[in-house]
Amino acid sequence: MPLKWILHWQPNAGTTVNSQILTEVSQCAESINGTKDGRWKSTITYYKPMSRDPNAPGEYPRDFLGISLQEQPNKYYCIIRGQKIVLEADSSIQMIMEKLQSYKSRVSLNFEGFQYKLGDFKVRVGKVVVSHNESLRGIVMEVEYLPISSLEKSRQIMEEFVDIWQETISRKSLPGHFMHIDTNFTEYGLSDHYSSQHTAVQYATVMAQLLATVRS
Amino acid sequence: MECVVQGIIEAQHVDALEILLQGLCGVPKERLRIHELCLKSGANLGTVSSEVRLLCDLEQPVPTWTVRHVGGAMKGAGAEQISVLVRTMLESKVSKNALRFFYALGYKLDHELLRVGFAFHFQRGARITVTVTSANKMLKLHATEEAVQVTPGIQLVEVTAPAAADNYHDVVAAVSSFCEYLAPLLHLSKPGISTGVVPTAAAAATSLMSTTGGKAL
Known part of the structure; x- marks a missing residue:
């Protein structure tokens, strides 16, 4: 499958993310000849253990x-970050977890927005919101390169695309920038050949980063 | 949810049962070799203790994994009167690291089994699956190649069919009706209610084997 990089908006110190930034970023996608190509949505849910005592x-x-991803609507991904485990399951695993009553879903975050087509690339720009609450918690973007599935082989072209993107964004003089964290997929037992498990791991990494930003 | 009945059959009559099932089904059996790991929640995990089963299908070229949760049986006067158990059952295909995942969540291995046998699938008013398996225990952890039979000479027969809240009456009827075909060879009843082997089994098996020359149809 085509590989992706997931980037998140890193606000400058002392500033916060707002919907105006999201609007401007979306305009950037259009300004580099991106054509709107529908909506996208991913969801991350936190499960916390329940204990008798x-x-x-x-x-x-x-x-x-x-994690549920639009690219695999019938699948669900579970990640234990501390132990670097990513499990791919059918969506029904959510009902199994509910029946087990050992972990409870606490809070869900939606990543949603528009996707744009730019030649061999697809760019998705979206907001991060807590479900049932529209206040903006962050901005993320997915950059998907359609022709290649190898992370290593696509690295250069992805870096070049992100450089162009950063340059476009910088012209807007927004209070922050997009950041890509190089995830070590090997730690999760994933190969160089891209899969939806790679996407799930990247979301977990971005999530941790967004939380760190909110806390600081 | 699913409807389920179980029974046991002496190993010497399994060939006859296979002939009967194949005659009813029309397509060859599916071989089964399932490594079943029963996990229980560790101390203090969960508001109640819980149990989940991981099934590894060793018959596939690349083993596939499934998580199964079997819930409580339907209760009430209506449920008592029917001869089929109706219970909640949820399954999810999972990646091969499922055992590591559940260990990390705080689940512990309670026991493991290797089920070896065969299955037939039918569409008779419901999607009915019949499995005939022998249970084997491992002498060493996960050593499926060195498994030994738990009950030599006896195999477990299970008839299951998926159901939903709005159609389980029909599925129960379909399963009950299907069980009548197998009645000469074995008793099928709700899990946990042991009815033993049937006295007519030997005669029925002889009859089945003689009409087919002892070969699968």
């Missing part, structure tokens, strides 16, 4: 992430 120690992680 909150004071007793338990051998389990603090949380795990459940």
Whole structure:
């Protein structure tokens, strides 16, 4: 499958993200001849362990992430970041987790916006919002390169595209920039050949970064 | 949810059962070799203790994994009166690291089994699956190549069919009706209710084997 890089908006120190930035970023996609090509949405849900005795120690992680991706509507991805595990499952795993009553879904974040077609690339720009609450928590973008599935072989062209994108954004003098975190997929047991599990891992990385930004 | 009945059959009559099932089905059996791992929630995990099964299909060229959760049986006077168990059952195909994932979540291995046998699928008022398997235990952890039979001479027969809240009456009827075909060879009842082997099994098996010359149809 085509590979993707997922980038997030890193506000300058002392500034916060706002919907005006999202509008301007979307305009940038159009200004480099991107044609609007429908909407996209991904969702991350935090699952927290439930314990019979909150004071007793338990051998389990603090949380795990459940991720649904538009590219695989019948699949669900579970990630335990501390142990670098990504599990690919059918969507029904969500109902199984509910029945087990060992972990409870606490909060969901939606990543949603528009996708743009630019030749061999697809760019998706969207907002990060807590479900049932429209306030903006962040901005993310996906850059998908359609012809290649190898992370290594596509690295140069992806870097070049991101450079052009950053240059376009910088002309707007916005208070921040897009950031790409190079994820170590090998730690998760994933190969160079791109899959939706790679996408899920990138979302988990971006999520951690967004939380760190909010906290700081 | 699913409808389920179970029964046991002596290993010597399994060939006859296979002939009967193949005659009813019309297509060859599907071989089964399933490594089943039963996991239970660790101490203090979850508001209640929970159990989940990981099934690894070893018959596939590349083994595939499934998570299965079997819930409680339907209760009430209506459920008591029917001869088929109706229970919630959820499954999800998962990647091969499912065991590591559940260990990391705080689940522990309770026991593991290797089920070896065959299955037939039918469309008779419902999507009915019949499995005939022997249960094998591993002498060493996960050593499926060195498994030994738990009950030599006896195999488990399970008849299941997926159902939903709005059609389980029809599915129960379809399963009950299907069980009548197998009645000469074995008793099928709700899981946990042991009815043993049937006295007519030997005669029925002999009859089946003689009409087909002892070969699968």
